[in-house]
């Protein structure tokens with residue numbers, strides 16, 4: 001059976017890993033064609049190694065890496081470093097790791113923030129599934145200004 005990896009953090013203030021897991025569990029073939037392997041790490045700087053291990057030791061075909069950068073300048077700097085680590089893990093493994101970061105300052109209203117987070121994580125879980133099993137779904141949306149977590153922007157010249 002194929003494996004899709006999900007890694008999330010304790011630092012996040014929303015259970016991002018469960019959102020991804022539940023979205024994947026609703027997709028066709030769950031439990032038959034693929035299963036989900038989940039790991040939780042302390043914070044976003046720990047995501048890259050965890051994702052690499054999911055690929056190399058747990059045989060995951062793709063990984064969704066969920067993190068929530070805090071609002072401080074230090075958090076933003078660290079988020080950039082964490083993102084570079086995830087990029088490196090992708091290149092080293094030759095396997096996609098979808099970086100799903102929801103930045104605390106993207107939305108100040110907690111209810112809207114939660115909605116944004118659910119939407120982004122859920123959409124990327126579907127993207128991961130499509131990348132593995134239905135790349136034509138991505139192809140037909142090429143150049144459409146698709147966004148995860150907010151309204152789509154649409155093509156430049158509609």
Ligand SMILES: Cc1nc2c(=O)[nH]c(=O)nc-2n(C[C@H](O)[C@H](O)[C@H](O)CO)c1C
Pocket residue numbers: 009011012042043044045046067068069070071074075076078
């Ligand atoms: C400054 C900082 N900010 C964040 C953050 O905004 N979000 C997050 O998930 N984790 C943060 N961390 C923790 C680091 O990512 C990491 O978990 C620790 O440095 C231990 O490796 C740190 C150290």
